[in-house]
Amino acid sequence: MEKVRHQLFLPRSLSDRLEALGARPGASKSAILADAVAAWLNRRGASELEERFSIRLDRLTQAIGRVDRDTYVILETLALFIRFELSIQTPLAENDQAGRALGAKRFEAFVTQIGRQVSSGRRSLGVPAEDGQ
Numbered sequence: 001m002e003k004v005r006h007q008l009f010l011p012r013s014l015s016d017r018l019e020a021l022g023a024r025p026g027a028s029k030s031a032i033l034a035d036a037v038a039a040w041l042n043r044r045g046a047s048e049l050e051e052r053f054s055i056r057l058d059r060l061t062q063a064i065g066r067v068d069r070d071t072y073v074i075l076e077t078l079a080l081f082i083r084f085e086l087s088i089q090t091p092l093a094e095n096d097q098a099g100r101a102l103g104a105k106r107f108e109a110f111v112t113q114i115g116r117q118v119s120s121g122r123r124s125l126g127v128p129a130e131d132g133q
Helices: 011-022 029-088 097-120
Strands: none
Touching: 011 029
């Protein structure tokens, strides 16, 4: 590996500490400084990555929070609606084939309408869909 000579100035206290470390067997001032500079640059690079991606990660975290909140509201609404419907609707008699056929027809229309709404991107409550946010 090619090495480049640098001339630098250090405060006396730091220079003394470097001299003491470099005097140990198997150590050199150049290796100590190279390791220190590499470590500093690596930390700096990690910091730049964090700065670069932190805004995106914050946005994703907020979006996931909104999805979590919306899902909770939807599930709670569905549960309350089902409980309400079950408490006010009278059950069909065992032999009420016409009532059962009408219920099946209404359910099929309901599922078809959900499919159309989802595929078109429209929302029934008039809340606009969030595009990429």
